[in-house]
Amino acid sequence: MxxxxxxxxxxxxxxxxxxxxxxxxxxxxxxxxxxxxxxxxxxxxxxxxxxxxxxxxxxxxxxxxxxxxxxxxxxxxxxxxxxxxxxxxxxxxxxxxxxxxxxxxxxxxxxxxxxxxxxxxxxxxxxxxxxxxxxxxxFGTPRAADAPAPPKPAAPPAPTAPTAPAPPAPPVAVSRAERPAAVAASGSPAHVSPAITSSSTVDPIRSSPVVSPIVRRLAREKGFDASMLAGSGRNGLVLRSDVEDHLRHLSTPAAVPAQRTTTAPVASDASADIRIPISGLRKVVSQRLTTSRREIPEATIWLDVDATALFAARDQLLTATGERFSVTALIARFVVAGLRLYPVLNSSVDTASQEILQHGAVNLGIAAQTSRGLMVPVIHGAHAMNTRRLRDAIAALVAQSPDGTFAPSALTGGTFTLNNFGSLGVDGSAAIINHPEAAILGIGRMIERPWVVDHELAVRTVVELSMVFDHRVCDGGTAAGFLTYVARCIENPVSLLADL
The missing domain is CATH 2.40.50.100 (RNA polymerase II/Efflux pump adaptor protein, barrel-sandwich hybrid domain)
Structure with a gap:
């Protein structure tokens, strides 16, 4: 059975x-x-x-x-x-x-x-x-699922008259499961000449390690197997840049093999249309952002803030404790304190019952750009953490961000999102609220600018904060109160002591 x-x-x-x-x-x-x-x-x-x-x-x-x-x-x-x-x-x-x-x-x-x-x-x-x-x-050794089935013993062939050796057959592409057998039959080593790289040709018998599903999908959409490239990563790992380099090489005239004898012109891919399927994570993100734009009447406010004192406080913490605190971790601490003063921003709207659901716990989402796309992992129970624990939780999320390997439970239950898009090199953004949350705070890049201090012009480190909120949940006065509170904490971190 x-x-x-x-x-x-x-x-x-x-x-x-x-x-x-x-x-x-x-x-x-x-x-x-x-x-x-x-x-x-x-x-x-x-x-x-x-x-x-x-x-x-x-x-x-x-x-x-x-x-x-x-x-x-x-x-x-x-x-x-x-x-x-x-x-x-x-x-x-x-x-x-x-x-x-x-x-x-x-x-x-x-x-x-x-x-x-x-x-x-x-x-x-x-x-x-x-x-x-x-x-x-x-990383190279095939699993049992990839290994070919052992061939059944066959009877020896009947003796035949000697014939002239047949000319060598042209190389053909084989599947990953057939590669070990094909290599053994040819008597050649498992890895071919290192002169064959990802920027030159696809090797039909190569089996390079490929970890990222994004890399596999990108190569498959272009009609080849990423494992047939020579990876530039550690232990020959095929990276996304290897696939992109190979695609760029194919789109140039130099990619045409020298032995090609046809006189037909090679069409350029520069003007060709490309269809990219909306699937996987991109499909979920598209649906959520579309729902946010359709359902939430959002409003945006922003404020330029002098962050010079924040950097000084960070250096003082390093001197006093010997531990490093990132600027994002410190601002996250200010955000959590601000949500305790303005709890209505830590809410969501229940459209079925026409109620505002104000959450007791602050589950802080941190927007992260990963190899799989934009993701928002959540720090659950951020309201109960001190600055050190919050810093460590953010550091753990940052360590997982490059490949986006977050557990499903880490991507659910957020009540407020913090988006540091300044790391992308932009000053500000009218971000889209992460539905069903009620607000999102954006941090722009921190750069030196001319600033008036005590009626005199000075050079200060300035950052732009942008706040997007659901106008059904609160009015502009509440959102402005929260934003100016966070700004005061950035300008004078010691002021946070009054609210602890």
């Missing part, structure tokens, strides 16, 4: 995901809660554990394929039935089946019932999921 493992509900209304990599192959023996597939939803990349134990019978879907909630991911057969079928076909009695990535003692003791697990870390039984095999799957 076989059981079907369906794509579970990934939460937050997400109904589809993209297969990133299979962690098992048909014929592997697995245990309950063992991770079997890595998928990318619109918010994060997660490993899904199997709710069943047994022998993997079939896999449904290839890496890069979009699947929807409720579709079959794989089927698991009862191990006893699988052993009986193998015994009928085998000449010698086979050894005990090996569980991929799991000790033999654990495999033999594994139950065969369902665990009800949805995501890694959730289930009704003690997890027996092995450690994530990043090095085995993403």
């Amino acid at each position: 076989s059981r079907e493992f369906l794509l579970p509900d990934l939460g937050e209304g997400l109904t589809e995901a993209e297969i990133v990599a299979w962690l098992v192959a048909p014929g592997d023996t697995i245990v309950i809660d063992q991770a079997v597939v890595e998928v990318e939803s619109a918010k994060s990349i997660v490993e899904l554990p199997s709710p069943y134990g047994g022998v993997v019978a079939s896999l449904f879907g290839e890496p890069g394929q979009i699947i929807h909630a409720g579709q079959v991911l794989l089927t698991v057969a009862d191990p006893a039935a699988a052993d009986a079928a193998d015994a009928a076909d085998a000449v010698d009695a086979p050894a005990a089946p090996a569980v991929v990535g799991v000790p033999a003692a654990m495999a033999t003791a594994a139950p065969t019932g369902g665990s009800g697990a949805v995501l890694v870390g959730y289930g009704t039984t003690e997890s027996t999921r092995p450690a994530r095999r990043v090095a085995a799957g993403r």
Whole structure:
């Protein structure tokens, strides 16, 4: 009897995901809660554990394929039935089946019932999921799912009369699963000459590590496999810049191979239209921003602030404590204090009941530009943190921002957003409120400007704050009160002591 493992509900209304990599192959023996597939939803990349134990019978879907909630991911057969079928076909009695990535003692003791697990870390039984095999799957060594099946022994060919050697066949592209066999047959090493780079040609037998789903998707949309490029990252990792360099090379006349003999002109891609699908994270962001613009009657106010004293306070903290505090962390502390004085800005609107829901906890969202696009990870319970804990929480989010690998729980529940778009080199922005929140505060770049101090012209470090708020929640007086409070704290950080 076989059981079907369906794509579970990934939460937050997400109904589809993209297969990133299979962690098992048909014929592997697995245990309950063992991770079997890595998928990318619109918010994060997660490993899904199997709710069943047994022998993997079939896999449904290839890496890069979009699947929807409720579709079959794989089927698991009862191990006893699988052993009986193998015994009928085998000449010698086979050894005990090996569980991929799991000790033999654990495999033999594994139950065969369902665990009800949805995501890694959730289930009704003690997890027996092995450690994530990043090095085995993403950095060069093929997983079991990528390895070709061992060929059955064939009878030796009948002797024939000697013939002249056939001319060598032209090179052909092979799939990733076929590359090891193709390399072995050709007698050439697994890695070709280093002279072949991502800016020159695509190597049909190369297998470079590719981690980022964005890189894989970008290459796939342009008609090639990113793993066929020579990566410029660590351990040959293919980066987005490698794919973009290859695309730029293809769009230049120098990309035409020298051996091409056709006289037809090569069309330039400079004027060609490109269709970019709105999917994954971009689809979720588009829907949320569209809802915000459609439902929220927003208003924007802004203020130029002298931040010279803020930098002086940061240096004083370093001298007094030996610890570094970022300017963003200090402003975040001022924002949390301001929301305690103006709590109506820490709200959302319930359109169904026509009520303003004022939240008791401050869950501070920090807008972050990642390789997957704009994301807003949330610091839950920011109101209960001191400046040091808030600084550490922001630093943890910044460390995860480059690849955007945030847990789904870190991207939900925000009540107010802080957006430091000054890091992008701009002074200000009329930002879009992160629906269903009621306000967002933007921080522009901090640069030296002429400023009047005590009726004299001086050079000061100035920043522009821009505040966008939901006019249904409050009027301009409340929003202006909050903005000027944060500005006073920036201009004179000691003033915050009066409110602690």
